[in-house]
Amino acid sequence: MTKPNYAPARRHLMKVDPRLGAVINRIGPCRLHSVAPRDPFEALTLSIASQQLSTKAAATIFGRFCALFPPNRRPTPHRVMTLGDDEIRGVGFSRPKVAFIKDLAAHVLDGRLDLKGLKKHPDDEVMRQLVAVKGIGRWTAEIFLMFRLGRPDILPADDLGLMNAAHRIYGTRKRPTPEQLRKRGEAWRPYRSVAAWYLWASLADGGD
Numbered sequence: 402m403t404k405p406n407y408a409p410a411r412r413h414l415m416k417v418d419p420r421l422g423a424v425i426n427r428i429g430p431c432r433l434h435s436v437a438p439r440d441p442f443e444a445l446t447l448s449i450a451s452q453q454l455s456t457k458a459a460a461t462i463f464g465r466f467c468a469l470f471p472p473n474r475r476p477t478p479h480r481v482m483t484l485g486d487d488e489i490r491g492v493g494f495s496r497p498k499v500a501f502i503k504d505l506a507a508h509v510l511d512g513r514l515d516l517k518g519l520k521k522h523p524d525d526e527v528m529r530q531l532v533a534v535k536g537i538g539r540w541t542a543e544i545f546l547m548f549r550l551g552r553p554d555i556l557p558a559d560d561l562g563l564m565n566a567a568h569r570i571y572g573t574r575k576r577p578t579p580e581q582l583r584k585r586g587e588a589w590r591p592y593r594s595v596a597a598w599y600l601w602a603s604l605a606d607g608g609d
Contacts, residue, residue, distance in 0.1 A: 410592035465492035501536025
């Protein structure tokens with residue numbers, strides 16, 4: 402898989418948003434391409450695992466989940482459906498998340514969701530198909546679009562981490578609302594995915 406060239410995005414963002422530009426200078430190259438699993442089913446199950454959890458907690462639970470699928474630790478729709486709910490809950494998933502993962506597997510197996518075909522569709526159509534699955538909302542679909550499909554102009558404005566990062570970077574009196582973050586993000590088009598990655602990276606970086 403060819404690594405995307407983020408240089409044009411960096412130049413654009415630094416030009417239109419000096420505050421974000423300072424963050425970009427400090428953090429360096431964008432590594433947006435290096436985060437998600439390549440397999441779309443695995444990527445979506447990871448997104449479900451990550452809902453309402455810290456990155457560290459989600460990674461721990463997802464690692465245990467993958468260990469249920471020896472020898473290659475690769476969850477597939479068919480293999481997921483062979484497991485009992487209690488087996489999946491045993492790795493740390495809540496009961497609702499077990500239902501979400503099973504519903505995702507069922508959608509793929511019966512053809513309601515063609516994961517490999519999603520890359521052919523525009524962002525809005527991908528979003529429509531994904532949110533039809535129980536437990537996949539706007540945020541999960543946006544994360545999939547960004548990290549698995551590599552779409553360059555996605556802003557998951559409901560993400561608490563992005564709101565916290567924007568609060569720190571722009572020194573606002575209050576944490577911005579999702580609507581306020583979307584409004585600010587208009588300047589970042591057509592590279593809102595890259596801007597979002599730098600916002601998240603700024604939290605780990607610890608700078609202002």
